[in-house]
Amino acid sequence: MCNVFLWNGARNSAMGAKIAWDSVCTPKEAGGLGLKRLEDWNKVLGLKLIWLIFTSGGSLWVSSSFWHDNWTSLGPLIELVRERRPQVSGLRREAVVAEALTSDGWWLARSRSRSPTIALLKACLPNAQEIMESEEDDMYIWFPEPGRDIGVFSASDTWRAMHPSPIEVFWHEVVWFTGRIPKNVSLLGLQLETECNQVWAFFVSRLNLVSPQSFKAVLRWLKAPTRNKNVTLIIRLIHQAVLCLVWKERNKRIHTAVEKPPGTLIAETQQIVKLRLDPPTRRQITPQGQDLVLATWFSFFAG
Template identity: 35%
Template sequence: MEFRNSGSWIWKSIGKLRHLARPFIVYKLGTGITCNFWSDNWTGMGSLLEITQGRGPAATGLPKNAVVAEALREGQWWISQSRSRNPIIQLVKQCLPLPSVVDTRHDGEDDCFLWKVGEAEPSDIFSTATTWDHLNPPLDTKDWYEAVWFKEKIPKHAFVAWLAALNRLTTKDRLISWGLAVPPHCLLCGNHEESRQHLFFDCVYAEQVWQYFYSRAAVTPPNLFLDALVWLKRPCRNRNVAAILKLTFQASIYLLWKERNSRLHTSTSRPPVNLIQEIKVIIRSRLEPFSRIQNARQVLLVWRHAVSPAISDATVVRQYE
């Protein structure tokens, strides 16, 4: 099949994927009058034309456009009578199944295409999900997956938290490892070398942000970044508290990284109290739509006890009821 320059771009792009699709397509033989002997995968071993590297038709004398039924002579493969030692002919003989696979009856079933994924049995049912998983085997799920990708997440916060979990943020220790001449000191405190662990956990600036929220929630997460992520999957039994802790964690990571970049690129800085206030506003705004779907009183009272101790329960509930 040849593509012309005037053809559709989508059609030509699909055509370039034929080498991926071909191994999935097998022929279920019936009468053998439509299945091509050389190009179709009817033996279960692939295309005989590819197996013989394109030399099969010339070596055996069977035309390239011949169908399977034309390769039979009185109930036997025409090539079975050949005594040639030609390696191509011997290879074709080894690939051919028993002639009985062809239904020689006049009222026999027609040939048909089937879809075969991996070691599964061929089927006339196509599954996009199964085919995709076979072409793109899923990687092992990370231990911290649920701490990053959860229903209540804020997408941009989750994305930065995901990069941090993979240690793909351009912290100074990584820049130096790439050979860049940059000062190693942390932009938030200026006292230690900047790394993921220091920037988000060990830095005195970041510690003030964490201390404000986690002291009010009465929880003590691990001190190492990845350990904290694993702990954050199920930090407590209360589902609402757990969601708030995850939101707080990601918002803190996001704004700490944003503050670090602001100091690097614009030489502007803010005290930790400003970040704390912004995190409170962000999370409260995020909880509002969820509180309408779930138990509003429970969600908002959890938030009130976590970060807004100065506001009474009645005031918070009345504001959203």
Template identity: 30%
Template sequence: MCSAFLWTGAPETAKDAKVSWASVCTPKKYGGLGLRRVEVWNRILCLRLIWLLFTKGGSLWVAWVKSNLLADKSFWDLKTTSKGSWSWKKLLKLRSEARTFSRCRLGNGSSCNFWLDSWLPQGPLIAELGESGPRQYLLLIIHLLYDSSLLPFSTSRAWDLLHCFSSTDIAPWHKSVWFTGSVPKHAFISWLAVKKRLPTRDRLLSWGLNTPPDCLLCGSEIETTHHIFFGCDFSNEIWTSLLVSCPLSDCLASSLQEVLIWANRCSNDPTIRLMVKLLLQAAIYLIWRERNTRLHDTQSKPADIILKDILTTTRMRLSSFRGSNMDMNAHDSLLTIWFRHFECS
């Protein structure tokens, strides 16, 4: 049901797909929805099994593998044969990837292979010197053991390393979309809006659908995401009223992304920032809902009623935080702060 909301139609075409699967599986911090690909997650769990081979001596599975499959041989140097199960052969195929996450701690010298295990920052010594290294440098193949085990394995760290995200990939607006206390459906619609993946009429036309191009809210221009939220007379009336009634007067943003970035730094008070984020998400959601209502039910509400709905929705959300850890001010309740700054009249 959830997937049907994002994807419809044939699997081999992008028609009617709101968001790409790659984007959905990208962490929220980097502009995605934060779902995890099963394929990648399975690889990470397999890497953890490899890690267990070197760390969990008391495990029955580890003991069986060492006795029947390794037989005093190095896991890194073991040749792939017909021996072993399908899952074991998969582990062997992941050895090159596993080296990225395996580092040894040098200790008393009993079971870490000098040439094949990763005890140097650069990786296995044999990878640096080549297969002829032991003979060329006249070094004995000795064993060194890490004091206790490999360094701790972190599935979340492995997930980040496999995706290779950098600080420049961070979506600057993500903290204004995904935050503690947000309304899930408001956050989701805001995410689709900032990604420009709402099914506006310009997108429907690009999919080849026969639909009028005019905006359903004002009827004067082609309906795009930017127009609905910033170029439409209807939404502009709502934003103007919000600027008058709320502490948003210093917001000079001209796009949805800029507004969300501003919301995360609009005040030094985290309570005010929370209220502004909730207010903006409620506005995005209710403007989009009004657009859909006019499309499907041929009913409409004036802008002043939508404005009241936005304020009421935000106020009701804040009232649900009473007595919880979201009540961040010990002296004033969230609603007291709300009426002081957002609904003064």
């Protein structure tokens, strides 16, 4: 992430944020950078941990605490018999439900004690035979939202349930397309008021395209500037590179009074885009007679 842009300009400092964290953490589709808040993501991972604890524990009777869990639907038994009464029953305070079962049923089945605690426990315990005859482990189903079960836990589905889809901005596909320049996107996604300039006009002219004048109109146009997929990718990359370089040039002129001529910015843009086109060209599979994207680039910008 370009912390120099997001923070105060110092590479090793996160003090004095220039961009509201709400904007940085807004989904890409809504005009932000799509970063997840650690606090919110931690909640999702915490839910995943709870899910794993339950699903890896096997049967409820094996893993549930006899005294402290609400496994009888009457509430925790420790609340019924009070804190000091478990010792009267002979079952340790840390016992799980399975420890209270014997081959004959509950460990209290043959007790002749007249203790009120023992009598209360006998009345509260469910049928032991039904529990022992249950051979299948408990099944858990994850419901990220009421009425919508997805079976097993999904962190992405849970995140979307906790953060409903916001209103999309029309230009997000132009900014976050496949093959984008990551470093430039982090600036472009938040710096969307830069006007088209001489550098942008040079590339549009060389590609034999006609671009709108206003910035928002350009973004709409970039969704489908031409039927040629190679040229579409090229002009989108040029758009990102030009905005990034012009933004940097603006800051440099303000703080150092050093200026680069348009020709230098054009040459730097060409270098950035040409290098960025190499990886997709290596992966590209084209029908016979159709140019690779890098070949299309050189047909417009030789050398």
